[in-house]
Structure formats: structure tokens, C-alpha cells
Amino acid sequence: MNETAAAGTDLEMNVTENAHLVNDTVTSFTWSNLEVIVQDRNTRAPLSILSNATGNVCAGEMLAILGPSGSGKTTLLNALAHRAAAANATTAGNILVNGHTASLQEIRDLSAYVEQEDALIGSLTVRETVVFAARLSLPHTISRIEALRRVDALIAAFGLQAQAHTIVGTPIKKGLSGGQKKRLGVASRLVTSPRIIFLDEPTSGLDAALSLEVCTYIKEITRKNKLITIASIHQPSSATFQQFDKLYLLSGGLTCYFGRVGEATAYFSTIGYPIPAETNSADFFIDLVNTDLDKNGEIRRRTSHICQAWKSSANSRELDTAIQKTVEGTSSSSDIKIPRSTSWRTPIILVHRSWIKSYRDVMAYGIRIAMYLGLAILMGTVFLRLKTEQAYIQPLINAIFFGGAFMSFMAVAYVPAFLEDLNTFRQERANGLVTPLSFMIANFVIGLPFLFIISLLFSIITYWMSNFRPSASAFFTWVLWLFLDLVAAESLVVLVSSIFNIFVVALATTAFANGLWMCVNGFLVPMDILNPFWKYVFHYIDYQAYVFQGMMVNEFGRRSYSCDKIAKGHYQCSYPSDLNSIGKIRGVDVLRQFSIKPGEEGTWFGIMVGIIAGYRLLAYIVLVLRK
Incomplete structure (x- = not known):
């Protein structure tokens, strides 16, 4: 812990050095009478999934939102984060x-949200991950040296110095452990020195030792x-649970307890639910209100x-009184802002x-x-050294169709990579x-050189x-x-994957x-002879049709x-042409067919x-509408 404490001190100094970024500091975060209502799927009537949620957290404190599955933990966390x-x-x-x-933008400026499923890019190193997070979120007024100092301080504070140049990890190449990934996910969100951190089950998928390490x-x-x-946290170990200062216990969207972790056991004893000896208090609280086991x-x-006892308890009344005084003095804006990176830089980053x-x-x-090189060798050896004789005209046409159609068909291999980016x-x-x-621009631009390289390599092998x-x-x-065929095919993948973000679908x-x-x-x-429906509804928007036509004219x-x-002097020609009399067929007569x-x-x-x-515009619209 000495190393961590020293690194934490470095980070504290770094935040202090950049105090000019914040017009004020956050000393308290409070919410009252918070309610979330959805429409019941069966009756279509309003259904409350979070009722009268009230609480407060002060600077330097950690709050655990605890409860069984479906109790409203993530609902409350998302509501607090706007x-x-x-x-x-x-x-x-x-x-x-x-x-x-606090408005949505102010909460975004002041906070960082770390989701349960990390979105770390496996091929980046630890340091690159935090550096790109800094470049995306820090304002351009911060110098490169200052930003890198902040990055190194964060890496040190989370004990990742030895792994600074280790990749996060891909399905092919192993990288960080589960606990290190969780720490990196939090560190990459702290680069802007947020004052509030929202964590959605930061210990999910980790054993007790790694959970304690992260917390x-x-x-x-x-x-x-x-x-x-x-x-929000689910079934923490006793040691992990004790890392938190306050507890918010939920069941079915209702508050069962809010207060100090160290005072929770005594509170439940007073309302008739003493904790048995040698029992993990977090497990005891969850089991106490887990209606799934009813x-x-x-x-x-x-x-x-338990919920009624909380409403009528002295603890609840004291909390309501303190928060009511705060609510009475509210204004429309907190006027606390942290400038972010300018938008024109985002696509470049x-x-x-x-x-x-x-x-x-x-x-x-x-x-x-x-894969495409393998297809090129396959096609080149199957359609090998076709001649300028009429017996080879149909194989040439087949090769043109195969080259364009199957190249675009195999663009489905881009689906998993795009879904990861999405x-x-x-x-x-x-x-x-x-x-x-900015996402669509970057995605389009980065694909162009690779698709051109694929087209060129495939053609060098197949064409000759x-x-x-x-x-x-x-x-x-x-x-x-x-x-153009590959760019269109990849754009189709982008559109379809933006609409259906499930891999198989x-x-x-x-x-x-x-x-x-x-x-x-x-x-x-x-x-x-093509059916008019397919011809007029689909053919004219079929990018493969124009590729096929272009390649046919080219040949x-x-x-x-x-x-x-x-x-002697007599020929049998498969295609009518004005050159049939001399034993020839013009290529344009083939095109006419x-x-x-x-x-x-x-x-x-x-x-x-x-x-x-x-395709790209439609994909962009889908992303805009799907908030």
C-alpha cells in the first residue's frame, strides 16, 4: 500500500496542479424523491421500478448500492448519472x-461512468489506452507534457507500472488479468480528474482476492x-464490502437502508433482524430482502x-431533513464545469x-x-489462363461474377471487428x-487503405x-x-451491424x-428476363450489379x-456478331446478351x-436515433 499511497499522492498533486480546470470542487452529491417509471408490458399501466430514492455522498466517500438481482441497482446508478x-x-x-x-452536461463534465462490461481495445497497451482516453477527453489547452504526466500518475496510482507496455489482451494474444483490466477501465475514466465516479458492478467476474484488489x-x-x-455491487466479500463508507440497500426499487456500512448491522438488529455470528454482512442483507427466493x-x-421500518426510522427522518434543507436552496445550475476535448480533433484521434x-x-x-489471398489463389488456379476463344467466354464471365460477388460476400468477416468498435x-x-x-468518419477513413491493399493483392494474383x-x-x-465493391460491402456491414448489434443476427x-x-x-x-419486381425494386440499388457491369465492359x-x-472458311459462333463471317466475335456483342x-x-x-x-448515411442516422 505504500507504493499505492505514493502514487495516489502524485495523482493528488497532479489534480491540484490542474485545479484551474474546475470552477469549484464537489463536496456533496445529493438526490431526493428519485423515481423511475416504465410502462407495464402486460397492462400498459405505469409501473414504478424505483421509488422515493433518497441519499447523499460527500467528497472522499464510497457508496455501495447493494441488492439482489432486479432490485434496481443499475437503474438507480443510471438515474444518478443522468x-x-x-x-x-x-x-x-x-x-x-x-x-x-445538475444538468446532464454538468454531470457528464463532473463525472466518469465505468460500465460493467469494459470497452477496452485488446490490441492497445495499458499506456496507450489511458493516453487515448486523455486525448479524447482533455481540452486542447492542456499541454502534451501535462497530459502525459497525468497519464503516468494514473497508471502508477493503480499499480500498473509494470504492465504499462503490455497489451490489454485479444482472443489470440493474452494480456492483462481480470483485476488489472478492471483497474485500467477505472484509470482510463479518471484521466480528466472527474469529481464523481459511477461504477456499475466493478467486481463482476472477479474472485474475492481480485475484487478486494480493485476496490x-x-x-x-x-x-x-x-x-x-x-x-452498484453484487455479493461482495466481507473484506471488499468494508472498503465502502456508505450502503444503499434496495429491494424491488424500494429503499431498505441508507447509511454508514459500519452502522448497518446495529440498525437491522434494532428492527428485529440480528446478523448471525461469522456471517458476511453483505450476503446477510441481500438474502434478507431477496424476494426471488420467496x-x-x-x-x-x-x-x-423492512422498507416500512426504514421509512419510519429516525435515520430516514434525519436524512430527509438534511436533504430537504439542501433542496430548498437549489438553483437551476451548479455552474461547475470541466472543459472537454474539442470535437474537430475527435475523428483524427x-x-x-x-x-x-x-x-x-x-x-x-x-x-x-x-482469407482474400486464399480466395485469389483459388480463383486464379480454377480460372487459369483463359484464352480468347469462344469456349472461354462463359468461364471469363463466370470469373468476373465470382471475383466481384464473392469478394463482397466475404465482407461478413468484418462483422465481429465492427461490433467491437461499436x-x-x-x-x-x-x-x-x-x-x-466522428465515429462514422473515422471508421470509414481507416478502412480505405486496407480495402485498397486487399483489392490490389487479390488482383495481382487473380487478374494475370x-x-x-x-x-x-x-x-x-x-x-x-x-x-468500390469492397467499400460498398463493408458499408453494408456497418449499416446492418448498426441496426442489429447481435453477432449472429x-x-x-x-x-x-x-x-x-x-x-x-x-x-x-x-x-x-428478370422478374420486374426484382428488377425495379432491387436491381438498380444493387452495388454488385454495377461492379459486374463495370468489370464486364473492362474485359x-x-x-x-x-x-x-x-x-475452311466456315465457323460456328456462339454469339451473333458482324465479325462472324471471319470467325470472330466482338466483345460488345457478348455485352449485348x-x-x-x-x-x-x-x-x-x-x-x-x-x-x-x-449506406454510411443510414448507419449514421441509426446511431443518432439509437441513444
């Missing part, structure tokens, strides 16, 4: 900072820097008695972070590059650090092995169409959409093919850009 307490919920009541009503570090930081820490109604009656992830984490693009975005957005626009039209201009035109939906585009792109069924627009010679007109490549290119922009 987050959506539940889906379609209405929240009412008073939330005060230093006796003043000990948090307590040390809270006391050294006079922070206010509010954490078989004959006894626990519900007991819980109702996100691109930098995504670049590190993309080249370091093989799950992002490495596996996809290997999870990180959600948590950073909830903390007011990232906007949907299959013996497509041998010219530099034709080759790079092929690369361009393939690049996003994967299945994207695969279905790509299967649909294959069916109506004009290859499997020629345009002149057949300036090439001719020889017919089968059956006798697919209702493809050369000279419209510029229009197709513009439509492709429009489709890509449309």
Missing part, C-alpha cells in the same frame, strides 16, 4: 451537486483526491416490513487509435487479408466523448493468372471496381443481403474472340459512390 435508467423510462426527482440542480485501489484514489464514488410469501412480507488496432490486431484485417463507441458516447459523426485483358489500364480499372442478415444482390445483379438471370468492351472453325451498354462507366461509378454514401 443516463437512461431503463428502456422508455421516465425519471423524476432532484439530483444536486453542492446543493445545486482497494479505488478507495485509495477516492480518499486521496476527495472524489465521490458510487458503485416460496410462501414470507420474504415479501419481511421485505415490506479515433483514426489514429483504429490504425494501431488495425495493423496490430490480426482479427481486424489480418485474417481478412489472408461497443467501444457506445460507452464513449455515453460519457460524452465521441459523437456518431486468369488472363483477363492484358493492359495496365484494364488492370487498374479492375482494381478500382473491386475496391448481423452475420445472417448481411449474408442474406449479399445473396440477394448476387441473384439480381444481372448474371444469374439476364436483365431482359469485353475492347476485345474480340475467335469462333470454332468447322471447315446481358443488356450491358459500354460508355456508361462514369454513371455506374457515380451510382456506386452514392450507394456507399447512402
Whole structure:
């Protein structure tokens, strides 16, 4: 603890040095008559899931929100943080900072929220994680040296100096332990020197030793820097529970107790529920009000008695009186602000972070590059050295379809990587650090160089092995169409995954959409006989159709093919052409069979850009609406 205390002192000095960032300090955080109401799924009547919640926490204190599953712990935590307490919920009541009503933006400026499921990027190191958190949240007025000093102080304060250059950990490469990840998650949120910390079950998934380790570090930081820490917690060990100063016990959204942890045992004894010897007090309190274990109604009656006893207790009356005095002196604004990073810098920071992830984490693009190279070798060896004879015309068309359609189909491999980025975005957005626009810009920009590299490598192998039209201009035109194909396919993945953020659903939906585009792109069924419904509803918005047409014109627009010679001066030609008499077939006559007109490549290119922009715009709208 000496090392931790010394590091905590360094952090305290660092916060003091930057005291000019805050117009005032937070000495108290108070809430009263807090109520969260949702609509009952069966009766559609209003249903209260949190009632008359009242409490206060002072600087340097840690509050534990305790209760059985479904008791309202996370609901209360979200309501205090000015987050959506539940889906379609209405929240009412008073939330005060230093006796003043705090708005959403002020709470965001003053606080940090650490969710139960961390959004750490596995391919970043510990130091990089905290550095990027600092760059996203600190104002540009803070110098780089000062920001890095704050980063190093936090890493030291949470005992992560030895792991500073260790990656967080990916499914392929092991990194930090569970306890170290939890500490890093908290540290990365403290870089802006918030005055209030909200923790959603910070010990979930950890054993007793790691839980104690995490809470000990948090307590040390809270006391050294006079922070206010509010954490929902589920079944802590006795040692972990004793790290907290105050307890808020909930059951069914009702308050069972609020007060000092050390006074809780005595309080419950006075109302007729003494704790047995050698019993973990936290487990005892939870079991006491856990109505999920109720078989004959006894626990519900007991819980109702406990809640009523609290309402009529002297402790509750004292709390109400103290808070009422605070509420009477409220004003509309706390006027406490911490400036944040300017928004124009955010996309640049996100691109930098995504670049590190993309080249370091093989799950992002490495596996996809290997997969596409394997597909290129497969295609090149199957469609090997096709000739300019009519027997090879159909295989050439098949190769063009296969190259474009299956390349875009295999973009489904991007789904897991995007969903990981989306999870990180959600948590950073909830903390007011990232906007949907900056996220979409960074996501689009970072993918372009990798998709171009994939297109180029695939084409170098496939184009020349299959013996497509041998010219530099034709080759790079092929690369361009393939690049647009991949960008459109990845944009489709982004849109679908933004709507359906469950891996299996996003994967299945994207695969279905790509299967649909294959069916109506004009290859499997020629345009002149394609069902009008599929033609007019889907074909003209099918990006694969324009890629197929562009590649077909690139191959057949300036090439001719020889017919089968059956006798001297006599030929058998599969496609009608004005060159049949000399045993030739113009490539444009092949295009005519697919209702493809050369000279419209510029229009197709513009439509492709429009489709890509449309997918991205729709994904952006989805993220904006899905708060």
C-alpha cells in the first residue's frame, strides 16, 4: 500500500496542479424523491421500478448500492448519472451537486461512468489506452507534457507500472488479468480528474482476492483526491464490502437502508433482524430482502416490513431533513464545469487509435487479408489462363461474377471487428466523448487503405493468372471496381451491424443481403428476363450489379474472340456478331446478351459512390436515433 499511497499522492498533486480546470470542487452529491417509471408490458399501466430514492455522498466517500438481482441497482446508478435508467423510462426527482440542480452536461463534465462490461481495445497497451482516453477527453489547452504526466500518475496510482507496455489482451494474444483490466477501465475514466465516479458492478467476474484488489485501489484514489464514488455491487466479500463508507440497500426499487456500512448491522438488529455470528454482512442483507427466493410469501412480507421500518426510522427522518434543507436552496445550475476535448480533433484521434488496432490486431484485417489471398489463389488456379476463344467466354464471365460477388460476400468477416468498435463507441458516447459523426468518419477513413491493399493483392494474383485483358489500364480499372465493391460491402456491414448489434443476427442478415444482390445483379438471370419486381425494386440499388457491369465492359468492351472453325472458311459462333463471317466475335456483342451498354462507366461509378454514401448515411442516422 505504500507504493499505492505514493502514487495516489502524485495523482493528488497532479489534480491540484490542474485545479484551474474546475470552477469549484464537489463536496456533496445529493438526490431526493428519485423515481423511475416504465410502462407495464402486460397492462400498459405505469409501473414504478424505483421509488422515493433518497441519499447523499460527500467528497472522499464510497457508496455501495447493494441488492439482489432486479432490485434496481443499475437503474438507480443510471438515474444518478443522468443516463437512461431503463428502456422508455421516465425519471423524476432532484439530483444536486453542492446543493445545486445538475444538468446532464454538468454531470457528464463532473463525472466518469465505468460500465460493467469494459470497452477496452485488446490490441492497445495499458499506456496507450489511458493516453487515448486523455486525448479524447482533455481540452486542447492542456499541454502534451501535462497530459502525459497525468497519464503516468494514473497508471502508477493503480499499480500498473509494470504492465504499462503490455497489451490489454485479444482472443489470440493474452494480456492483462481480470483485476488489472478492471483497474485500467477505472484509470482510463479518471484521466480528466472527474469529481464523481459511477461504477456499475466493478467486481463482476472477479474472485474475492481480485475484487478486494480493485476496490482497494479505488478507495485509495477516492480518499486521496476527495472524489465521490458510487458503485452498484453484487455479493461482495466481507473484506471488499468494508472498503465502502456508505450502503444503499434496495429491494424491488424500494429503499431498505441508507447509511454508514459500519452502522448497518446495529440498525437491522434494532428492527428485529440480528446478523448471525461469522456471517458476511453483505450476503446477510441481500438474502434478507431477496424476494426471488420467496416460496410462501414470507420474504415479501419481511421485505415490506423492512422498507416500512426504514421509512419510519429516525435515520430516514434525519436524512430527509438534511436533504430537504439542501433542496430548498437549489438553483437551476451548479455552474461547475470541466472543459472537454474539442470535437474537430475527435475523428483524427479515433483514426489514429483504429490504425494501431488495425495493423496490430490480426482479427481486424489480418485474417481478412489472408482469407482474400486464399480466395485469389483459388480463383486464379480454377480460372487459369483463359484464352480468347469462344469456349472461354462463359468461364471469363463466370470469373468476373465470382471475383466481384464473392469478394463482397466475404465482407461478413468484418462483422465481429465492427461490433467491437461499436461497443467501444457506445460507452464513449455515453460519457460524452465521441459523437456518431466522428465515429462514422473515422471508421470509414481507416478502412480505405486496407480495402485498397486487399483489392490490389487479390488482383495481382487473380487478374494475370486468369488472363483477363492484358493492359495496365484494364488492370487498374479492375482494381478500382473491386475496391468500390469492397467499400460498398463493408458499408453494408456497418449499416446492418448498426441496426442489429447481435453477432449472429448481423452475420445472417448481411449474408442474406449479399445473396440477394448476387441473384439480381444481372448474371444469374439476364436483365431482359428478370422478374420486374426484382428488377425495379432491387436491381438498380444493387452495388454488385454495377461492379459486374463495370468489370464486364473492362474485359469485353475492347476485345474480340475467335469462333470454332468447322471447315475452311466456315465457323460456328456462339454469339451473333458482324465479325462472324471471319470467325470472330466482338466483345460488345457478348455485352449485348446481358443488356450491358459500354460508355456508361462514369454513371455506374457515380451510382456506386452514392450507394456507399447512402449506406454510411443510414448507419449514421441509426446511431443518432439509437441513444
